Amino acid sequence: LSWSTDIHLNFLSGAEIGAFAQRVLGDEPDAIVVTGDIAEAPSLERHIVGLYRALGRPLYFVLGNHDFYHGDIEESRQVARTITANIPDVTWLPTAGVCPLTERTALVGVDGWGDGRLGDPAGTPVNLNDFRLIEDLLAPSRAQLVSRVRALGDAEAASLSGVLERACASHESIIVATHVPPFREACWHDGKVSNDEWLPWFTCAAVGEVLRAAAEAHPSHDFTVLCGHTHSGGVAQIVENLVVRTGGADYGAPGVADVIDVA
Numbered sequence: 001l002s003w004s005t006d007i008h009l010n011f012l013s014g015a016e017i018g019a020f021a022q023r024v025l026g027d028e029p030d031a032i033v034v035t036g037d038i039a040e041a042p043s044l045e046r047h048i049v050g051l052y053r054a055l056g057r058p059l060y061f062v063l064g065n066h067d068f069y070h071g072d073i074e075e076s077r078q079v080a081r082t083i084t085a086n087i088p089d090v091t092w093l094p095t096a097g098v099c100p101l102t103e104r105t106a107l108v109g110v111d112g113w114g115d116g117r118l119g120d121p122a123g124t125p126v127n128l129n130d131f132r133l134i135e136d137l138l139a140p141s142r143a144q145l146v147s148r149v150r151a152l153g154d155a156e157a158a159s160l161s162g163v164l165e166r167a168c169a170s171h172e173s174i175i176v177a178t179h180v181p182p183f184r185e186a187c188w189h190d191g192k193v194s195n196d197e198w199l200p201w202f203t204c205a206a207v208g209e210v211l212r213a214a215a216e217a218h219p220s221h222d223f224t225v226l227c228g229h230t231h232s233g234g235v236a237q238i239v240e241n242l243v244v245r246t247g248g249a250d251y252g253a254p255g256v257a258d259v260i261d262v263a
């Protein structure tokens with residue numbers, strides 16, 4: 001399973017996207033997963049379909065915050081649903097439920113959202129472009145913005161909770177793809193954990209709670225989370241059977257975060 005994150009294809013030429021696809025194919029993966037920030041709303045459909053055509057192998061993905069830029073959340077999610085319905089080998093994970101990779105291992109996913117819970121959401125001077133480029137987040141006050149992103153995080157957590165239970169009933173090893181790091185410890189920035197100014201928008205604490213509860217409820221299962229969003233890589237062992245891998249990324253130079261040998 002080849003894993004890439006934050007590929008931001010809207011910053012690349014067609015030739016550069018082709019070169020990226022060739023780098024991915026060089027590892028001869030059976031399937032590819034992309035953990036969000038694929039493009040922006042107006043170009044999302046073109047880039048997902050184009051990437052799939054260049055790869056010619058099963059492509060799984062979740063959406064990141066940039067995938068909603070210059071649009072709204074439902075619009076981009078509808079694009080993802082339509083592509084999933086029309087192209088059998090392209091799968092937006094939140095709509096797909098449990099995706100078996102092998103007899104032992106299943107892939108599931110939710111987009112995730114920087115849900116304004118960790119760090120200092122009320123006082124941070126950090127304002128993401130999200131708050132002026134995503135229709136749903138054009139909130140008049142910080143308090144309203146925080147309540148909106150918390151509701152978004154809660155919806156992601158509810159969706160993950162259901163699919164994780166189903167995955168645990170049929171598989172021992174679960175790979176969870178999501179865009180936003182679900183724990184403080186996984187919110188890397190230049191080799192360190194992000195500070196309280198960035199944590200509110202760079203962690204999805206609600207999804208983290210669901211993951212921790214699932215890991216504790218299923219001690220004989222193992223859970224690997226793949227995420228991105230911070231563009232800074234690292235590995236965080238949350239509990240014995242739950243590890244979070246955050247993929248690094250550079251704008252304009254997408255790469256392979258890792259190739260995972262799925263048992």
Ligand SMILES: [Fe+2]
Pocket residue numbers: 006008037064066229231
């Ligand atoms: Fe990104």
Ligand SMILES: [Fe+2]
Pocket residue numbers: 037064065066179228229230
């Ligand atoms: Fe992001």
